[in-house]
Amino acid sequence: MENRVIERDFGDLAVNMGPQHPSTHGVFRLKLYLQGERINKVESFLGYLHRGVEKLSEKLDYDQLPPVLERDDYLSPTSNSLGFCNAVEKICDIKVSRKASYIRVLVAELQRISSHLVALGTYGLDLGGALGGGASLFLYCFREREKILDIMEDLTGTRFHTNMNQIGGVRYDVTTESINKIKKLSKDLRPVLQDFANMVSKDEIFMKRTKDIGIISKALAEESGGSGPIARGSGINFDVRKNKPYECYSEFNFDIPLGVKGDAYDRTIVRMEENIQSLNIVDQITDGIPPGDLNSRKPLKSSKLTKPPKGSSYFSIESPRGELGFFIVSDGTSIPYRMKIRAPSFSNLSIVDKLLPGTFIADSVVILGSLDPVFGDVDR
Amino acid sequence: MGDVNKSLKDIGSFMKLPGANLFITSTEQLFNWAKKSSLWPLSFGLACCAIEMMATFSSRYDLDRLGMITRASPRQADLMIVAGTVTVKMAERIKTLYDQMAGPKYVIAAGSCAISGDHYRHIYSVVPGVDWVIPVDVYVPGCPPTPEAFIDGILELQKIIAVGKTSPTFNASTIENQKNLLSEVNTKPIKKSENVIESKFIDKDELLSFILQVKKEGFNYLKFITATDFDNNLVLTYLLGNNEQNKEVEFNIKVGEDLKVDSLSQIYVGADWQEREVFDLFGITFNGHQNLKRIMMPDDWIGHPLRKEYRMDTHYYPYRPTRKEYEKWKTEL
Numbered sequence: 004m005e006n007r008v009i010e011r012d013f014g015d016l017a018v019n020m021g022p023q024h025p026s027t028h029g030v031f032r033l034k035l036y037l038q039g040e041r042i043n044k045v046e047s048f049l050g051y052l053h054r055g056v057e058k059l060s061e062k063l064d065y066d067q068l069p070p071v072l073e074r075d076d077y078l079s080p081t082s083n084s085l086g087f088c089n090a091v092e093k094i095c096d097i098k099v100s101r102k103a104s105y106i107r108v109l110v111a112e113l114q115r116i117s118s119h120l121v122a123l124g125t126y127g128l129d130l131g132g133a134l135g136g137g138a139s140l141f142l143y144c145f146r147e148r149e150k151i152l153d154i155m156e157d158l159t160g161t162r163f164h165t166n167m168n169q170i171g172g173v174r175y176d177v178t179t180e181s182i183n184k185i186k187k188l189s190k191d192l193r194p195v196l197q198d199f200a201n202m203v204s205k206d207e208i209f210m211k212r213t214k215d216i217g218i219i220s221k222a223l224a225e226e227s228g229g230s231g232p233i234a235r236g237s238g239i240n241f242d243v244r245k246n247k248p249y250e251c252y253s254e255f256n257f258d259i260p261l262g263v264k265g266d267a268y269d270r271t272i273v274r275m276e277e278n279i280q281s282l283n284i285v286d287q288i289t290d291g292i293p294p295g296d297l298n299s300r301k302p303l304k305s306s307k308l309t310k311p312p313k314g315s316s317y318f319s320i321e322s323p324r325g326e327l328g329f330f331i332v333s334d335g336t337s338i339p340y341r342m343k344i345r346a347p348s349f350s351n352l353s354i355v356d357k358l359l360p361g362t363f364i365a366d367s368v369v370i371l372g373s374l375d376p377v378f379g380d381v382d383r
Numbered sequence: 384m385g386d387v388n389k390s391l392k393d394i395g396s397f398m399k400l401p402g403a404n405l406f407i408t409s410t411e412q413l414f415n416w417a418k419k420s421s422l423w424p425l426s427f428g429l430a431c432c433a434i435e436m437m438a439t440f441s442s443r444y445d446l447d448r449l450g451m452i453t454r455a456s457p458r459q460a461d462l463m464i465v466a467g468t469v470t471v472k473m474a475e476r477i478k479t480l481y482d483q484m485a486g487p488k489y490v491i492a493a494g495s496c497a498i499s500g501d502h503y504r505h506i507y508s509v510v511p512g513v514d515w516v517i518p519v520d521v522y523v524p525g526c527p528p529t530p531e532a533f534i535d536g537i538l539e540l541q542k543i544i545a546v547g548k549t550s551p552t553f554n555a556s557t558i559e560n561q562k563n564l565l566s567e568v569n570t571k572p573i574k575k576s577e578n579v580i581e582s583k584f585i586d587k588d589e590l591l592s593f594i595l596q597v598k599k600e601g602f603n604y605l606k607f608i609t610a611t612d613f614d615n616n617l618v619l620t621y622l623l624g625n626n627e628q629n630k631e632v633e634f635n636i637k638v639g640e641d642l643k644v645d646s647l648s649q650i651y652v653g654a655d656w657q658e659r660e661v662f663d664l665f666g667i668t669f670n671g672h673q674n675l676k677r678i679m680m681p682d683d684w685i686g687h688p689l690r691k692e693y694r695m696d697t698h699y700y701p702y703r704p705t706r707k708e709y710e711k712w713k714t715e716l
Contacts, residue, residue, distance in 0.1 A: 022476055023427050025455050030429060030473055050679035051473045052430055055506040057664075058688055058695055071502060074526075077431035121434065124441075145441035152438075162529060164431070225603040225626065227653035234626075241604075241626045313579045317622060317633065319606075330620065332611050334576035343609040345622075350605075353656040379430055382679060 015043050020367070022051045028125060028371070029378030033355070037364060045359040049352075052382040060342040065091050066170060066306035068339075073164045075344065076380040078118040081110045082322035084168040089249055090318035090329035091170050094311040102295035103172035104251040109185070109288045110158065110167050112281040116192070117151040117163070118323040119274045120144040122375040123199065126271065129372040130212050140202070147195055150188055157181055170309060172298030186289050189282055196282065200275040213268040217358055217370035220265060227357070228350030231325025232273045233374060237265030243321040255284050267373035274375075277323075307337045317345075324348050324375060348380040411547060418461075418487060419544040422537070425460035425480065426453035429467025432494035432527040436466045439530040449537060457483040462540075463517075466527075468496035468503055469510040472681050474702040481517045489544070490551065491536050493523040501526060504709070507688050507697040508680065511709055515702055518551030573691050575614040582620075583634045590636060591645050598650060601625045602632055608647070608657040610638070610665040612691045617665060619644060638667055646672040664689040 015036035022030040030051035036044040056075060060068055069084035076083050085107055092099060099107075127140030152162045159165040159175050167173050203209055219229070224237040234241055242259045244252045260276035262269030303309065311333040319328030325347030334340040351374050359367055428436060440446050440453060454460040457480045469477060481490070492513050495501035500511035510516060520543060523536035543549055585593055604624035611618045617638040624631050638644055646669035647654035658669045659678040666687035669675060677684060686693055698705040704712070 022473065023480055025426050051470060052468060053470055053508050053679040054468050054503045055508050055688060059506055062695065074431055077434060142442045145438060149443045223652060226605060226651045228605045239626055246629050315580045328606065330609060332579060334579055340576055341611045343607065345607040349656065350653050353653050357652060
């Protein structure tokens with residue numbers, strides 16, 4: 004009997020991914036148009052966590068804003084308030100004491116490690132089978148992250164929305180007892196982070212899943228506004244900490260790890276090496292925090308008293324996800340006339356539209372995870 | 384909503400057999416024990432609280448010992464932990480997910496945003512508490528709640544299940560009949576500031592030629608595009624960077640009465656989303672943009688939120704009540 008196969012072209016199959024999908028790392032929706040296993044076209048939908056922070060900031064005083072902004076990029080809350088405080092200090096021309104600056108950097112760098120650990124842990128879940136069940140990497144990373152959160156709790160009383168930064172300085176002092184704890188943490192963490200880096204960079208399955216997947220060319224990374232590990236993974240030597248040093252970063256010794264190819268593997272390796280570099284900075288800080296005031300301003304009787312002069316200014320810092328900037332327009336009152344948050348995740352994620360077409364559907368999860376978006380930051 | 388968690392007693396009286404009521408009442412305890420000991424939550428995170436929820440599920444706190452394993456599909460789950468801010472765009476999806484879950488099902492609202500909207504409650508896009516969308520059994524306060532608080536909330540829910548008493552809170556019924564009303568253009572008179580931006584202004588017609596020239600000089604890195612609503616003009620601000628020479632160029636254009644500007648999406652890839660955001664929040668149209676749709680707000684949204692005259696507390700039925708309704712609900716509490 005003749006075996007006949009009739010092939011008919013039904014066009015593309017549209018598959019929805021998200022907004023409730025564990026590997027979109029939050030609330031993000033992708034509409035994938037598939038031809039077999041290949042992705043032909045992508046439509047992305049965001050705004051599921053649009054909380055209108057920019058509108059809210061037009062109602063609140065400058066001094067009330069740092070805690071609100073910390074809820075933005077919730078994996079590294081201090082970098083939000085750090086960027087904002089620096090932007091306001093730039094307009095108002097407030098100098099921060101070296102001690103306060105050291106403490107700010109200390110907290111920011113510890114949170115950079117904890118943020119990258121979450122990125123790696125959830126990436127392990129995304130890759131599923133890799134690294135012995137996927138969940139084990141997640142559990143390892145969160146185990147180490149808890150130790151950092153303990154330090155945060157010790158320093159500020161909260162686990163990760165630290166509320167450490169305020170305009171003009173910091174809120175809490177660092178005691179010698181805490182310094183000793185951080186020194187011990189750094190000593191414990193270094194071999195573990197090295198272990199993770201080895202585990203990732205030498206694992207056969209991990210390499211097979213991530214090498215040559217989601218290659219971002221230098222031009223694409225730049226033109227779409229990519230920064231942080233996404234840009235550095237593609238070999239762009241851009242780090243705000245080095246290019247436009249803020250706080251006291253120019254006093255420390257650290258390297259900027261760079262990728263070569265710009266694939267998902269390179270981006271992960273860059274994150275892992277950044278962890279080690281952050282630990283180097285933490286070590287240099289704990290070696291000696293200079294004496295000084297916590298806040299260079301006198302305590303204010305009301306938050307209405309901070310009134311920057313008329314004008315606009317842009318200040319950016321290096322958050323774990325890239326260049327986080329604050330564009331503030333001041334009309335001379337105690338409330339920002341307009342505040343734009345230059346969110347690194349927003350620009351980084353916009354690469355997805357260009358990156359996914361032509362890849363396999365199984366790789367879409369790998370690519371999305373390697374961009375490490377945080378949706379509080381994307382949607383604001 | 385009410386018959387989802389129908390107790391076994393009701394079935395006993397429904398069967399009308401001699402002794403059925405007695406038999407089923409005593410098995411109910413057994414079933415309640417089984418229900419509370421294997422709560423399978425939907426792995427579903429919204430914002431910051433989801434990170435603490437993940438921490439609760441992982442190494443140190445280990446929720447597996449309470450019989451909880453996360454499920455990615457709502458069909459297999461019987462507990463929904465709403466961890467994070469609920470927005471009007473997400474509310475519909477949460478409702479769908481809740482409806483897809485098989486009964487008996489329970490909801491924990493974790494964190495102040497899910498309970499009341501917290502400091503975002505008067506923002507146009509935020510639902511002031513998830514109980515305006517789905518019924519909630521247990522509230523876990525905190526911003527974000529610590530893992531200990533999460534565990535406490537789950538133990539509290541287990542207690543409720545063990546005695547067979549669930550009386551979830553649900554607010555949306557009061558505004559159900561106004562379902563078809565969407566957000567209206569909700570504006571207020573406001574005194575706007577004169578232009579205070581001091582950096583370079585270029586002419587609107589020269590934008591494309593200027594950009595092409597700047598790009599030739601190596602300014603490839605598009606940092607952001609944004610707008611500011613001034614007294615008689617919207618001002619667009621562009622910031623471009625040159626990574627190799629470590630330089631920046633910032634310039635502005637005045638958007639005229641017609642609110643139309645040439646699009647950069649053909650020159651910079653990243654301008655695609657940036658311009659969509661400006662279109663969504665300010666209502667500036669970009670000529671030549673291929674896909675100029677709303678990006679942050681739902682498609683049927685009316686008005687442009689970041690304009691100065693736009694009221695921050697605009698309502699959006701059925702999930703977001705007006706300020707008046709919200710205050711009334713608060714006093715009735």
